[in-house]
Amino acid sequence: xxxxxxxxxxxxxxxxxxxxxxxxxxxxxxxxxxxxxxxxxxxxxxxxxxxxxxxxxxxxxxxxxxxxxxxxxxxxxxxxxxxxxxxxxxxxxxxxxxxxxxxxxxxxxxxxxxxxxxxxxxxxxxxxxxxxxxxxxxxxxxxxxxxxxxxxxxxxxxxxxxxxxxxxxxxxxxxxxxxxxxxxxxxxxxxxxxxxxxxxxxxxxxxxxxxxxxxx
Amino acid sequence: xxxxxxxxxxxxxxxxxxxxxxxxxxxxxxxxxxxxxxxxxxxxxxxxxxxxxxxxxxxxxxxxxxxxxxxxxxxxxxxxxxxxxxxxxxxxxxxxxxxxxxxxxxxxxxxxxxxxxxxxxxxxxxxxxxxxxxxxxxxxxxxxxxxxxxxxxxxxxxxxxxxxxxxxxxxxxxxxxxxxxxxxxxxxxxxxxxxxxxxxxxxxxxxxxxxxxxxxxxxxxxxxxxxxxxxxxxxxxx
Amino acid sequence: xxxxxxxxxxxxxxxxxxxxxxxxxxxxxxxxxxxxxxxxxxxxxxxxxxxxxxxxxxxxxxxxxxxxxxxxxxxxxxxxxxx
Numbered sequence: 137x138x139x140x141x142x143x144x145x146x147x148x149x150x151x152x153x154x155x156x157x158x159x160x161x162x163x164x165x166x167x168x169x170x171x172x173x174x175x176x177x178x179x180x181x182x183x184x185x186x187x188x189x190x191x192x193x194x195x196x197x198x199x200x201x202x203x204x205x206x207x208x209x210x211x212x213x214x215x216x217x218x219x220x221x222x223x224x225x226x227x228x229x230x231x232x233x234x235x236x237x238x239x240x241x242x243x244x245x246x247x248x249x250x251x252x253x254x255x256x257x258x259x260x261x262x263x264x265x266x267x268x269x270x271x272x273x274x275x276x277x278x279x280x281x282x283x284x285x286x287x288x289x290x291x292x293x294x295x296x297x298x299x300x301x302x303x304x305x306x307x308x309x310x311x312x313x314x315x316x317x318x319x320x321x322x323x324x325x326x327x328x329x330x331x332x333x334x335x336x337x338x339x340x341x342x343x344x345x346x347x348x349x350x351x352x
Numbered sequence: 353x354x355x356x357x358x359x360x361x362x363x364x365x366x367x368x369x370x371x372x373x374x375x376x377x378x379x380x381x382x383x384x385x386x387x388x389x390x391x392x393x394x395x396x397x398x399x400x401x402x403x404x405x406x407x408x409x410x411x412x413x414x415x416x417x418x419x420x421x422x423x424x425x426x427x428x429x430x431x432x433x434x435x436x437x438x439x440x441x442x443x444x445x446x447x448x449x450x451x452x453x454x455x456x457x458x459x460x461x462x463x464x465x466x467x468x469x470x471x472x473x474x475x476x477x478x479x480x481x482x483x484x485x486x487x488x489x490x491x492x493x494x495x496x497x498x499x500x501x502x503x504x505x506x507x508x509x510x511x512x513x514x515x516x517x518x519x520x521x522x523x524x525x526x527x528x529x530x531x532x533x534x535x536x537x538x539x540x541x542x543x544x545x546x547x548x549x550x551x552x553x554x555x556x557x558x559x560x561x562x563x564x565x566x567x568x569x570x571x572x573x574x575x576x577x578x579x580x581x582x583x584x585x586x587x588x589x590x
Numbered sequence: 591x592x593x594x595x596x597x598x599x600x601x602x603x604x605x606x607x608x609x610x611x612x613x614x615x616x617x618x619x620x621x622x623x624x625x626x627x628x629x630x631x632x633x634x635x636x637x638x639x640x641x642x643x644x645x646x647x648x649x650x651x652x653x654x655x656x657x658x659x660x661x662x663x664x665x666x667x668x669x670x671x672x673x
Contacts, residue, residue, distance in 0.1 A: 173490075175490040175491060175493060175494040176494070177494060177495075177498065177499075177572070177573045177574060177577075178573040178577070179572065179573060181494070181498040181499075182494070182498075183493060183494045183497040183498060185489075185490045185493045185494065197483065200479045200480065200482060200483040200486075201476045201479050201480060201483075202480060202483055202585060204584075206483070206486065206487045206490065206581060207487075207490055230472075237440050240438075240439045240440045240479075241439065241440050241441060243439055243482075243486075244436055244439040244440070244441045246486075247435070247439070247482075247485075247486050247489065248445045250424075250486060250489045250490050250493055251412070251414050251424040251425070251445065251446060251489050251493075252414065253493040254414065254422060254424045254489055254492040254493035254496055255414040255415075255416065255422045255424060257493050257494075257496035257497040258422045258496040258533030259416060259420060259422060259533060260416075293497070294494070294497030294498050295497070333416075333417075334416050334417050335416060338445060342441075342445055345443075346441060500633070500636065500637040501630075501633040501634075501636075501637065502637070524609060525607070525609045526609065526611075534626070534629050534630070534633070535622060535625055535626040535629060536596075536609070536611055536626075537596035537598070537607065537611075537622065537623065537626040537647060538626045538629055538630045538633075540596065540597075540598045540605050540607050541598055541605075541630050541645065542630075542633075543605075544598065544600065544603065544605050548603075554605075556608050557608050557609060
């Protein structure tokens with residue numbers, strides 16, 4: 137039902153897909169790109185509150201019935217996505233209850249992701265938050281190696297850049313990752329999961345429960 | 353003849369339901385007390401009732417095993433519990449319990465599901481509140497990473513004050529510790545910082561807001577954005 | 591479990607803890623004081639303040655007996671459980 141409305145698009149790193157308090161133009165369904173949902177204070181202090189890959193979509197404000205974005209959506213890893221204009225999606229939702237229901241279930245996952253981020257930001261060390269972030273990234277990219285600057289990671293985690301360097305060094309010392317300048321490789325996923333413990337996995341579990349068989 | 357009446361509710365959502373939706377919901381609503389620490393939702397368990405708060409405060413709390421609880425959502429007379437049901441899930445991921453005693457109108461989860469399927473307008477309306485709550489949670493994640501202790505405290509006090517009539521808050525330090533993500537004894541120290549600035553007076557389990565605007569300035573953007581979004585999505589409060 | 595009250599002193603200023611909390615004994619009191627002081631010191635540093643070593647917790651039991659004075663300087667200088 138939605139297929140005829142979808143158009144392919146190529147997304148570049150740092151493209152802004154949604155801006156806070158602005159109308160959303162398109163909802164994106166990533167194929168192999170990765171998108172960050174970023175909450176920002178008016179003085180520019182920011183933190184990532186959600187991550188969207190091929191398992192999800194942007195434009196959740198449209199699904200919730202409102203065309204304005206609350207947070208910023210920024211492309212983190214370039215790649216392709218399918219997109220639908222906001223107006224097209226708005227027309228479609230009332231016509232297909234099952235489509236709307238499916239998208240709302242995904243919003244529930246997004247909400248759980250945000251609550252877990254609030255939790256880990258309050259109680260976990262930068263090392264653990266970084267480990268959680270790398271696991272979430274690997275879930276969505278399916279690869280073990282990423283090109284990431286420390287500056288970018290600092291912006292996502294809401295800490296200063298040198299803190300990321302220290303945290304990466306620490307994860308490396310535990311033989312969980314390999315880190316060179318702007319490149320990170322995951323060496324031991326199980327070890328990372330064990331290190332973060334219950335700081336990781338709750339939104340992922342919810343996703344699998346709401347979308348059984350989705351291969352995520 | 354039965355005629356639904358929005359005006360009899362203090363809950364902002366019930367007050368704003370259309371006559372048709374209120375007529376569907378009202379016969380199923382039961383008024384109930386919300387004593388301190390009453391569980392409104394259990395973690396990873398089916399939701400039994402949805403509560404539309406009249407007064408008091410409900411708190412959505414996330415947990416890490418062996419770790420401490422963290423506040424991830426605050427609900428008062430402007431809102432409702434059971435957001436997961438509105439999104440089509442039957443379980444809550446987190447606990448929700450009463451942090452300031454009050455009253456609510458409750459609706460069994462099955463009834464809400466049935467009413468949602470009968471009305472084309474009820475779900476879209478309640479989804480607007482779900483979005484407002486989502487924005488609040490995003491900001492909590494943000495300030496937990498980026499804002500100073502006293503800024504976070506100012507934000508929570510303002511958010512509690514918005515949900516309470518009068519300028520006296522009788523919230524426990526135990527609750528404030530969950531909001532701030534610090535141990536309970538540290539709350540006394542944090543309150544003292546705001547007291548030293550002349551913004552509040554903290555006395556015998558009671559906190560009085562002396563300078564609301566000063567607190568808003570101190571919170572430095574951490575307060576007022578989500579509140580503005582609520583007004584945009586739902587409307588003015590009161 | 592007994593209830594302990596963590597009053598807080600900053601020079602001449604004294605702030606009473608009216609709520610208190612249940613803890614298993616003096617070891618748990620000391621651990622809580624240490625963890626809480628570390629947390630408050632860390633928050634202070636993140637807020638751009640110097641280390642707040644002039645503060646202390648004065649902890650009383652239910653009978654109002656002083657059971658422990660815990661200067662924040664101990665938390666700045668000694669190891670303890672992670673807050």
